[in-house]
Amino acid sequence: MRNYAKLALAKQTVKEISNLRFGPEIGVGKLKTDTPVLEPLLTALDRMIADLRKYHTMSDTLATVFLADARDMRRHLSPCSIDAVITSPPYPNEKDYSRTTRLESVLLGFMSTRADLRRQKQQFIRSNTRSVYKADTDHSWVADIPRIQALADSIEERRLELGKTSGFEKQYAKVVRLYFGGMARHLSELRSLLRPGAKLAYVVGDQASYFRIMIRTGQILGEVAERLGYEVLDVDLFRTRFSTATKEQLREEVLLLQWNG
Numbered sequence: 176m177r178n179y180a181k182l183a184l185a186k187q188t189v190k191e192i193s194n195l196r197f198g199p200e201i202g203v204g205k206l207k208t209d210t211p212v213l214e215p216l217l218t219a220l221d222r223m224i225a226d227l228r229k230y231h232t233m234s235d236t237l238a239t240v241f242l243a244d245a246r247d248m249r250r251h252l253s254p255c256s257i258d259a260v261i262t263s264p265p266y267p268n269e270k271d272y273s274r275t276t277r278l279e280s281v282l283l284g285f286m287s288t289r290a291d292l293r294r295q296k297q298q299f300i301r302s303n304t305r306s307v308y309k310a311d312t313d314h315s316w317v318a319d320i321p322r323i324q325a326l327a328d329s330i331e332e333r334r335l336e337l338g339k340t341s342g343f344e345k346q347y348a349k350v351v352r353l354y355f356g357g358m359a360r361h362l363s364e365l366r367s368l369l370r371p372g373a374k375l376a377y378v379v380g381d382q383a384s385y386f387r388i389m390i391r392t393g394q395i396l397g398e399v400a401e402r403l404g405y406e407v408l409d410v411d412l413f414r415t416r417f418s419t420a421t422k423e424q425l426r427e428e429v430l431l432l433q434w435n436g
C-alpha cells in the first residue's frame with residue numbers, strides 16, 4: 176500500500192497541496208498560509224482504487240513501463256516486436272522537462288543529489304540550453320541534412336547580428352542540431368524493433384523560441400524519418416497556436432510514419 180500512498184501524495188503535492196503553478200512552464204505561485212493535505216490525498220487514493228477496480232478485469236492485458244531513454248531501447252525490447260508507436264516527444268522549445276517533474280522526482284526517491292538530476296537530464300533528448308553537455312554527440316546524426324544545418328546556421332547568424340552573447344544564447348544553434356540528432360538516433364534505434372508495417376504517430380509543434388526563427392518541427396522530423404527509410408504517411412494538423420513573437424500561426428501536428436521493413 177505504501178507505494179500507492181506515496182504516488183498519491185506526490186501527485187497531490189504538485190497539483191493541489193503546494194504552490195506550484197504551470198503556465199505552461201513551472202513556477203511558484205503565492206505562498207499559502209494553510210492548505211488541506213489529507214483531503215486531496217484521500218481523493219487521489221479513492222480515484223486509484225476506482226481505477227484499479229475498473230481495469231482489474233483487463234489484467235490479462237499486460238502493460239510494462241520502462242524508465243529508459245527512447246534513444247536507447249534495444250536493451251529493453253526484442254527485435255520486430257513493436258506494432259505501433261504513439262508519442263509526444265519534446266520539441267526544441269527551451270523547456271526543461273526535469274523542472275516540470277522535479278518535486279515528485281525527489282518525493283518518490285528518483286533523485287536526491289545534483290548528480291542524480293544530471294543523470295536524469297542526460298537521458299533526455301536535448302531540447303533546451305540548460306541540458307547541453309560537453310560530451311553530447313547526437314548532432315552528428317544530422318550532420319548531412321542541409322535543411323537542419325541551414326536552420327542552425329541561421330540561428331547563429333541572427334545571434335551575431337543581434338549581438339547576443341549570453342552563454343545560453345550561444346547554445347541555441349547547438350540545441351537545434353542536438354535535438355534533431357537525438358530524434359534521428361531514436362528513429363534509427365527503433366528500426367530493428369518495429370514489425371514491418373508498424374505505424375508511428377509523433378505529436379510535435381512548430382517553434383520560434385530561438386530569436387523568432389521558425390522551426391517547422393513536424394516537417395523536418397518527416398525529412399529525418401524519410402532519410403532513415405520510413406514512409407511519411409501524413410503530417411496531420413492537430414491545432415494551431417498564434418505566436419505573439421512572430422505574428423505567425425504555429426502548427427501542432429501529428430507526424431504519421433510507417434515502417435515497411
Ligand SMILES: C[S@@+](CC[C@H](N)C(=O)[O-])C[C@H]1O[C@@H](n2cnc3c(N)ncnc32)[C@H](O)[C@@H]1O
Pocket residue numbers: 243244245246263264265266272273298299300
Ligand atoms: C512534450 S512532453 C510529453 C509529455 C506527456 N505527453 C505527458 O503527458 O506527460 C515530452 C516528454 O518526453 C520526455 N523525454 C525527453 N527525452 C526523452 C528520452 N530520451 N526518452 C524518453 N522520454 C524522454 C520528457 O521528460 C517529457 O516528459
